[in-house]
Amino acid sequence: MEPGQVWLNLIPLFGVVWMFITIIRISESLKNEYRDRRLRADDPEFGKMTGILAMVLSLVGCAPIGLIFFIMYWVKISKFKNELINSKKRGSSSDFDDEEEDRPRQEGGRRDAEDDDEEEDRPRRRRDKD
Numbered sequence: 001m002e003p004g005q006v007w008l009n010l011i012p013l014f015g016v017v018w019m020f021i022t023i024i025r026i027s028e029s030l031k032n033e034y035r036d037r038r039l040r041a042d043d044p045e046f047g048k049m050t051g052i053l054a055m056v057l058s059l060v061g062c063a064p065i066g067l068i069f070f071i072m073y074w075v076k077i078s079k080f081k082n083e084l085i086n087s088k089k090r091g092s093s094s095d096f097d098d099e100e101e102d103r104p105r106q107e108g109g110r111r112d113a114e115d116d117d118e119e120e121d122r123p124r125r126r127r128d129k130d
Helices: 003-010 014-036 048-059 063-089 093-102 113-121
Strands: none
Touching (some): 003 014, 014 048, 014 063, 048 063
16 A cells, blocks of 8 residues: 555545545555565464444444444554564665665765765766766
């Protein structure tokens, strides 16, 4: 799911339907991320049923119970997010190497820490070879 699509939840009436799609896509995204990082989760559905149940209960008139399930869903998603952040911090050096390859290098292939700070502050220009 593209991050910008989450804003569709704010459209009246359409947002009610889109919220179900958002819940399903978030659970699929979490499942894929956990699989790619070879992590295990307590909830194999990644909060999908809790989120759907929260929405259904809110729509059928059980808003207080729906709110409780929504809070449970929110806590689960937050837990998954924190686990992913912590796994990135303990991640292998190969993750770091991939990021290094994407960044531009100085002439001669050398990089200094001071130059990295300067590069992020100024816009990048294309250099034409003569």
